[in-house]
Each structure stands twice: as C-alpha cells, then as structure tokens.
Amino acid sequence: MNIGLIGLEKSGKTTIFNTLTGRSAEISEYVSQKAEPNVAVVDVLDERVMKLSELYRPKRTVHATIEFVDFVGVSAGAADQGVFSGEAMQMIKSADALSIVVRNFNDEVIDQTHGAPQPIADLETITTELLLADQIVAERRLERIQADLQRGKKTPTLQAEQKLIERVVEHLGNGGPVRDLALNPDERKLLSGFQFLTAKPVFVILNSSEEAYAAPGGPAEAISERCPVVEFAGNFEMELSRLEDPAEREAFMEEFGITESAQSRLTTFAYHTLGYISFFTVGADEVRAWTIRKGETAVDAAGAIHSDLARGFIRAEVFTYDDIIEHGSEKAIKAAGRFRVEGKSYIVQDGDIINVRFSV
Ligand SMILES: Nc1nc2c(ncn2[C@@H]2O[C@H](COP(=O)(O)OP(=O)(O)OP(=O)(O)O)[C@@H](O)[C@H]2O)c(=O)[nH]1
Ligand SMILES: [Mg+2]
Numbered sequence: 001m002n003i004g005l006i007g008l009e010k011s012g013k014t015t016i017f018n019t020l021t022g023r024s025a026e027i028s029e030y031v032s033q034k035a036e037p038n039v040a041v042v043d044v045l046d047e048r049v050m051k052l053s054e055l056y057r058p059k060r061t062v063h064a065t066i067e068f069v070d071f072v073g074v075s076a077g078a079a080d081q082g083v084f085s086g087e088a089m090q091m092i093k094s095a096d097a098l099s100i101v102v103r104n105f106n107d108e109v110i111d112q113t114h115g116a117p118q119p120i121a122d123l124e125t126i127t128t129e130l131l132l133a134d135q136i137v138a139e140r141r142l143e144r145i146q147a148d149l150q151r152g153k154k155t156p157t158l159q160a161e162q163k164l165i166e167r168v169v170e171h172l173g174n175g176g177p178v179r180d181l182a183l184n185p186d187e188r189k190l191l192s193g194f195q196f197l198t199a200k201p202v203f204v205i206l207n208s209s210e211e212a213y214a215a216p217g218g219p220a221e222a223i224s225e226r227c228p229v230v231e232f233a234g235n236f237e238m239e240l241s242r243l244e245d246p247a248e249r250e251a252f253m254e255e256f257g258i259t260e261s262a263q264s265r266l267t268t269f270a271y272h273t274l275g276y277i278s279f280f281t282v283g284a285d286e287v288r289a290w291t292i293r294k295g296e297t298a299v300d301a302a303g304a305i306h307s308d309l310a311r312g313f314i315r316a317e318v319f320t321y322d323d324i325i326e327h328g329s330e331k332a333i334k335a336a337g338r339f340r341v342e343g344k345s346y347i348v349q350d351g352d353i354i355n356v357r358f359s360v
Pocket of ligand 2: 013014015070071072073
C-alpha cells in the first residue's frame with residue numbers, strides 16, 4: 001500500500017512525514033526548492049504480530065508496511081499551470097490513496113505569505129485542484145476520441161468510451177469525484193487506465209497547533225462530515241517521535257493526552273478508512289503480516305505473498321489469531337475443531353492465519 005501526502009504549500013506535509021518515519025527530511029517556512037518527493041516505508045504497528053512472534057519465536061518477524069510519499073506543496077491554481085505534472089504527477093497517479101494535509105496552525109512567516117490558516121477553505125482548494133487535474137485529462141481524451149471518430153474510426157468500443165468519458169467530464173464539472181460515479185465492472189476497468197486522482201480513496205490529516213489540537217467545535221468536526229479525518233499536532237508529535245528516552249516520551253504523551261504514537265494512529269486509521277485488512281503467515285522461520293483489501297479471496301491473499309502461490313493455488317489452511325490466543329497451539333486448535341480448509345473463493349477475514357498449499 002502506498003499513500004501520497006499532498007496538500008497546499010506549508011501545510012506541514014514533511015513534518016507529518018518525519019513524524020511517521022523518524023526521518024529528518026528538511027522542513028521550512030520558506031519556498032522549497034526540492035522537487036523530488038520523500039519516500040519511506042513505515043511499519044504498521046500491530047500488537048497481534050508481536051503476540052504471534054512471542055508464541056512462535058521465529059527467526060524473523062515482519063510487519064505489514066505502508067509506503068508514504070511526501071510531495072512538495074501544491075499552490076492554489078496549480079492544475080491550470082501544470083504544477084500537477086511531470087514526474088511528481090506520475091507518482092501521485094500511482095499512489096493507492098491520497099492523504100490531504102491541511103494547515104491548522106499559525107506561523108509568522110507562513111501567515112504572511114499564505115494568509116492565516118483556514119483549514120476548511122484549504123481543503124476546498126485542494127479538492128478543486130484535484131477535480132481540475134482530472135478534468136483536464138478527461139477533456140483531452142474526449143478531444144482525441146472526437147478526432148478519431150471524425151477520421152472514421154467509428155468502432156462501438158470507441159463510442160462507448162466517448163459516452164463514458166462524457167459522463168466523467170459532466171460529473172467532474174458538477175464537483176463530483178470519480179470515486180462517486182456508479183460504474184459497472186467494464187467501465188471501472190476502462191477508467192482505471194486513466195489513474196484519475198479523484199478516483200482514489202482519500203482522507204484528511206488535520207495538522208493542528210498544540211493549542212488548536214482537539215479543540216471542541218474545531219474544524220475536525222466540519223471536515224468529518226465530508227471526508228474521513230484524523231488530527232495531529234504535527235510539530236509536537238515530530239518532537240515527540242525524536243525523543244530517545246521512552247519514559248520521557250510517555251510522560252509528554254500523558255501530559256498532552258495522547259495514548260498512541262502518531263505512527264500507530266495513522267497506520268491504523270489508514271487501514272480502516274481505506275478498507276485494508278491483515279492476514280498472517282506463521283512458522284519457525286517467519287511470522288509475518290500481509291495486507292489485502294476487505295472482500296478479497298484466498299487466491300488474492302496467496303498472490304499477495306507470491307504470484308506462484310496464486311497461480312498454483314490448491315487450498316488454504318486457515319485458523320484465526322483469536323484461535324491461537326485461546327488455544328495456545330495449532331495442535332489444540334485442531335483438537336477443538338477450529339482448523340479449516342478453504343478453497344479459492346474463500347473471503348479472507350482480518351486476523352486469519354493462512355498456510356497456502358500450492359503446486360507449480
Ligand atoms: N506551529 C506549528 N508549526 C508547524 C506545524 N507543522 C509544521 N509546522 C511548520 O510549518 C513549516 C512548514 O512545514 P513543512 O512540514 O515543511 O510543510 P510542507 O507542507 O512540507 O511544506 P512544502 O513541502 O514546502 O509545501 C515549518 O516551519 C514547520 O516547522 C505544526 O503542527 N505547528
Ligand atoms: Mg514538504
């Protein structure tokens with residue numbers, strides 16, 4: 001899974017990125033010259049993995065991961081001027097999901113250049129930029145199709161595509177994101193090739209000052225009516241993530257009423273909102289968590305491990321995390337009749353422990 005952090009300039013994207021990764025990518029109140037994004041792979045902290053590791057004592061323990069990509073800020077009106085273009089755009093397009101970072105803190109320099117924080121209006125602005133960027137792509141495609149049709153390439157496929165793209169353009173024009181369009185599987189497939197930004201799942205990170213953090217009646221409430229939102233006190237949490245001494249860190253967290261690290265909160269939140277689940281593989285060599293989407297099958301799970309396992313899939317042997325915690329061993333699980341054999345179409349559940357039988 002790969003999440004792109006986007007947002008207006010100086011909303012605190014890199015600060016959030018550093019908090020999550022423990023890295024020290026450069027943050028600044030002044031215009032960034034750096035065009036390449038920061039990329040980091042972050043462990044999804046899941047205590048079930050630790051518990052399984054205690055039970056199996058494997059040589060290696062591997063958490064599920066999320067890749068975060070931190071882009072340089074978008075300035076308002078950017079889509080027209082092609083700021084959403086080139087290499088960065090290609091990377092944004094390839095993200096599985098987008099997280100919009102919104103500023104909810106004052107800063108002398110930033111307030112002067114970009115105005116006081118206005119989280120709801122800023123979210124509106126970036127949402128519009130995304131719609132515009134998609135609109136440009138869709139309209140260009142429509143022009144090409146029309147040209148082809150005029151040149152006599154009147155195939156039913158092309159005409160169907162024309163109809164679909166016209167629908168997309170109209171929908172975008174009404175301020176609707178592509179993800180809200182009702183599509184049949186064929187249409188979905190056709191549109192996936194365009195990698196529309198507004199087709200991606202999205203959530204908001206509200207980056208608040210310490211004072212504004214979790215304030216009653218704050219912008220988080222209003223935003224949550226439109227879009228899933230998680231709030232951080234970015235600067236504070238970045239400092240926190242840098243404290244070496246766990247006791248000191250805990251004392252600060254308690255004082256501020258934070259019970260969970262930003263890394264843990266954000267990875268959990270992203271998992272839930274984006275519809276991801278974890279299944280596990282266990283053994284003496286390795287205990288490992290894997291990521292798939294809710295509703296995916298045993299074959300999809302096999303494919304997440306290796307394409308050979310999906311290709312040569314025979315069956316999946318399944319028990320659950322709760323089973324192993326309750327019964328203590330695989331032997332006891334079998335004795336209790338909790339050990340299952342599932343076929344290709346089995347819908348994998350969060351917390352399943354799976355052994356794929358396959359032959360290639
Ligand atoms: N007070 C306060 N300042 C913050 C917070 N988050 C970021 N800042 C400051 O805002 C400035 C910009 O932060 P960055 O993290 O570089 O913002 P950015 O969105 O990555 O900026 P660009 O990549 O240039 O668009 C820095 O001076 C940060 O110290 C916050 O939660 N509170
Ligand atoms: Mg930045």
